[in-house]
Amino acid sequence: MSKLAHLWKRLSPASAFEAAMSPHMERLWRLALRFQGNPSDAEDLLQELMARAWQHRQTIQELDAPGPWLARVLYRLHVDRWRRQGGLDASVALDDAMQVEASLDTQTVLDRIAVNEVLEEVNRLPEHQRLVLLLHDGEGYGLKAISGMIDVPTGTLKSRLHRARATIRHALADGTETHTTACQVSGGG
Amino acid sequence: MDCRTLQHDLDALLAGDHGEPAMQQAHQHLANCPACRAYAADVQTLRRALADDAEGRMPTAVRQRLLPRRTPRPALAAAAAVIMAAGTALVWQHLGDQLPGATTEPAEWTTATVRLDLQSGNALSDVQFQLELPEGTQLEGHPDRRSLTWHDDLAVGSNQLTIPLILTGEPQGELVARLEHDGKSRELRLTPAEITRRGVGNGAGNRN
Known part of the structure; x- marks a missing residue:
């Protein structure tokens, strides 16, 4: 038909x-x-x-x-x-100006963790970090598109995204064995 | 390039947003830095976890409440498989039967209804349809649009696309219907003669 x-x-x-x-x-x-x-x-x-x-x-x-x-x-x-609903916290973005140190852990973390545990950790992130992570890594929007969407500069979004990823890795790595190394890479900076 | 720079700007560097040299440096760094490789791998794992979140799918009941006319969707057409898989035949047919003219007011123009029968071997969702109209034709209700793009689904088997046209003169080119899905496309072209053959209801008055 x-x-x-x-x-x-x-x-x-x-x-x-x-x-x-x-x-x-x-x-x-x-x-x-x-x-x-x-x-x-x-x-x-x-x-x-x-x-x-x-x-x-x-x-x-x-x-x-x-x-x-x-x-x-x-x-x-x-x-x-x-x-x-009174949920807006004016202090949420105070960490934007703080630099996140590079992770020196040489072991992957998230592939040893169940998906639901990873998602639970995502939901524990501060709202401003969770938002950019969901839009960028979850929905595939580019930082420029997200910037237009929520009126936050792309540089700030980049920092929030990196901080969100680092926070999740750090939280889920707790209790697991870690291996770190100083970065030995040269050539190009 | 140091680890902080790479991890902080991972996506843009690997996408080449900072130029080819920076992208090459990023790849070189990743090849030699186990910590950054672990970071990048975890970013991919995180993306998969978010993308595979089954609870994120919209329940049918919610869709029915929000889009009552579109659930279940009146599937449009066409040949998706066409688009998707080699070896799956897509058959486009111009149906010759004419529909009654829709206009009742006196007019100098002619109405024409073009019907395309689109055969599809697979059901496809969110297919992009694009219509390009030649001079001398108008899409009913869109007098200023020379092209129109929309999305719909294609059902398995026969699907018909009905295109209500107003011919304001002799068509000055081909009507092009284009389907795109999953990076592949399919085009159908109608010549001016094929368009005007579907004209009905020549009017005698002036369009106001």
């Missing part, structure tokens, strides 16, 4: 809107889930996003790649909810 697909005009406005949103829903769901931490709040957040997106449906249907626009709005709605 053949199935028909129509272009926007043949669709009702609501159907055209849903057709434009549909390809992005899985990624937006994962983001919402990671922002909020549980499915119920994630769905509430996505419903807020859908309401906001409906108001801007013309913009969405005209964008070649509305994914970053939707992700940016989702993040801002998440921050609004976070603030309303």
Whole structure:
């Protein structure tokens, strides 16, 4: 049985809107889930996003790649909810200016750890580190795209990403045998 | 290059964002530094853990609540397998049957409905469809758009794509329909004669 697909005009406005949103829903769901931490709040957040997106449906249907626009709005709605719930900590980013020393552990850590334990450790990160890690390593956004999404300079994001990775490795390496070495590499700096 | 620089800027260095020489230095450093190799390997493991997070998949019930008209999705078409695997035949057919003209107001233009039958051996999700229109044609409802891009799924078997056109004059080129999926693409071109053969409902008045 053949199935028909129509272009926007043949669709009702609501159907055209849903057709434009549909390809992005899985990624937006994962983001919402990671922002909020549980499915119920994630769905509430996505419903807020859908309401906001409906108001801007013309913009969405005209964008070649509305994914970053939707992700940016989702993040801002998440921050609004976070603030309303009193969860915003003004001191969260005080470590941005601190340098992270290079790891000298010569053994990999995470391949010996169960995935759920790694994810639990991700959820223990400070929000500003967790966010960039989820967007970059989890969703594949580049730092430039993330910068546009959450209005944080790429240099700061780079530091937060490195700090997040280092924190997870350090936390999960505790209790395991470690081997360190001073870096002997030369040639090129 | 030292370990801190490499670990801090790992992604950009390996992606070549700082230039070819820096990328080569990064690879050289990794080849000689077990600590940085362990760091880079753990970054890959972390990415896989985040990407494989099964709990991150959207439940069907949630999708139904958020996109009631799109669940289950009216699958569009086409030949995905085409796109994906060599040896899987994709058949594109222009269906000759004409649909009734949609306009009722007097007009100098002609309406034409182009239907493409897209055969697919596999079901594909999130296929990108791109439509390029020649001068002398308009997509109904989008008078200023010469191209339109959207995403949809393709079902196994026959899928039909209906393209409602308004012919404001003689088409000045080919209509191009392009499908892309997983880095592969497939094109179908309709000549001006093939487009106008589907014209119906010549009007007599002026378009306002």
